[in-house]
Amino acid sequence: MTATLAPSGSSVALDWRRALLWGGICALSLVSVSLIGLPVGMNKRILIEPVLSLGYLFLLWIPLVFGYVATTVVVLEGVEARKSGVADLLAGLTAGLMGGIGLTLLMVGLDTVNIRKPLVNWSPQLFRLLTFERGLEFGIPVWLGICAGLGLVGAVLHQLPAVARRVMSWVLFGVMAVAILEAVIDDLAEGFHLEWLTDALYYKKGGTEGLTVTSAVVLALVLAALPVVTGGRVKAAVDHYRDAPSEDRRRTSLVLFGAIAVACVGLPMILGGIVNELLANVGLFLLLALGLNIVVGLAGLLDLGYVAFFAVGGYTTSVLTSSNSPFFAPEWHFGIALLFVVVMAAVAGLLIGAPVIRMRGDYLAIVTLGFGEIVRLLFLSDWLKPYFGGSQGITKVNPVDIGPFKVQGSDPRSVFYLVLFFCALAIYVSWRLQGSRLGRAWMATREDEQVAEAMGINTVNAKLMAFVVGATMAAFSGAVLAAKVGSVFPKSFEILVSIIILVVVIVGGMGNIAGVMVGSLVLIGILGGPRQPGLLQEFQSYKLLIYGALLVFMMLKRPEGLVPSARRSRELHQDEYLQDAWLGDEAETEGDQGAPS
């Protein structure tokens, strides 16, 4: 088969085993995505009325991606790369087709046996969705066709010039983003009085969402035209920024940063309630993530009980500002309570930090995990119920009074500004600390504690400081949470909070402030926090699944995070450069040793 199909010029034949393997994985992915319930769960969310829902999108991208992956040409140095040709198209087609076969088997299975007991999503709804409500004889050929076609398209992508590929993915992602982000765009348009635009763009009849077919096509054309108009200037600018000397890069970063700051202050004025609420949540978690970034990212202390400090901040604020605190209710002003929040956070940081300070890595993680739960259980306990209200928590936390403004949950904009203030503070502090002596002590301690000590660094102090600074940021976040929600419950401080913040930090990029900001915006903004809905409310029940999948993917493929720090990416470049230099070196020494003997 290979011999007849492979173009005669190719030096390495297409690896059919690999194509088949990817086809198998494609089929498995399709079946498991179906059985997880994503297509049915997301089917109500229309992206393009009436042809495409988010549910179908979850199935459609799979054969496309696998068709592409199955036909990727592996380039090895010194081995002449295989020329891709007709065989590749066939391979892509095959991979897609195998996915279609997987779905066929699933449909037949759904039709014949009922194993709904263990598999809740083995449902008639799934069957109806897969067969387009027209029975097997319609569903099977259609899916085989769609999957094979998409696999083929995936393979064809390799044949296109890189520019075309980039434009296509830009258009595809752009259209999908506009469709998925409808709520935000609506909200934004209202603020800018551009309702006519969204009215034209979206279907908006009978409460249904989504683009219309016409608007999708027009949007795609506009998006495709954009790169032509800009003529690759954006990419050139990004490249220029990347290669610029550090001085210039710094200046550009500052300008960028200023622009973001202006946007942060200005935008909420015109934004509606939904987006402001989302942004307030993003801010709360950004504050937490910035703190954890110092503890884990800079000082290298894997603290899995970080939520404890969040709880301490929330409860301290509630006790001091609520009219309803069971034991002691001075009803102080938020600002005064904040002073105590700082003190309590520092005390908590020292109390939890001190006993674990001599532990390393995994031991530290396990013990802090325990401490995190202990703190929550204490607040929940009957023993402390007279002070903290047990499972009922503390309610009626007074709104924050700042002159003419009142910060309270019913006004998300005010909450956002409050949290923005703390985030700005935390970002500034993190940034200054990173370049400071303490920051260097943290990094040295993270890398090699003993040697750090030999350099004269007091590693115990450095680690305690990391705990205290991290704890303070988390406690501020807790204070804002109390003011926002108007109450605190032990339920808000489950272990999941620690885990999600950790994922935000890892996905964004450990030890990288910009990365942590992007991570919070993307994860908390789009997927949502542990108890806070994100932009995609439909994802609510799959949130943790996606968090988990994302974590695995990032650890395997991009351990440096979404936004690698400028230095890191330069190091990666240097790695390549170094390899050559290293090889040159070896040749030299070999020559040296060879001469005398």
Next chain:
Amino acid sequence: MTSGEASPLLEFRQVNTHYGAVHILKDVDLSIYPGELVCLLGGNASGKTTTLKTLLGMVIPTSGEVLLNGEVVNGKPTSFRVENGVTMVPENRRLFKRLSVRENLELGAYLRNDRDGIEADMERVFGLFPRVKERIGQKAGTLSGGEQQMVAIGRALMSRPTVLLMDEPSMGLAPALVQQNFELIQQINDDGMTVFMVEQNANMALSIADRGWVLQSGAVVLDDTAEALLANPEMRAAYLGDDRAD
């Protein structure tokens, strides 16, 4: 180089140390004079690294006195001793692997505040090791073994020490590099630095050292000039012979 008059820079008086209940150093007496190049020899687990850590205050003696410039420093932290001119190049170099070469050097100067002085010292390190300058932005973990050794020594020099403690500087280096490394140590010593070096490579170490001690199970069994140690039959059998077998 030894001057009979001068008082020792570093001194151990009857030092004993324990790890938990285990007795490591046993009544150790040492004295290192300014400008000397001295070495401590001994087999595996004889307590050489422990000696250095005790000098640096990372291990606290259970009895006896550690003196720095004639002052008892038993209770003083590591930072005090680093500030007063004691620095160690650790065993196996142990650079901060994920930090850049520059950051490694800066960390060597962690306790210093004079920015200009630090810059000047960094230039001095570059003068000594031009290669280090070429690699300044690179992650230390990606350096070759020889380059790592340069950075490790450079890092130690960044604290502007008066005495350099070196833990097995030749460990893990290619034979050609070992020779080069000892020449470098000799050169640093010629420039006025006091060097206290721990070695298993007794032949090499004694060929450049002024004096030496031999440590066995935590006790000093020989204390003599380098020539005398090289000629000592006991020594030849126990250490120098081993060396040749290697």
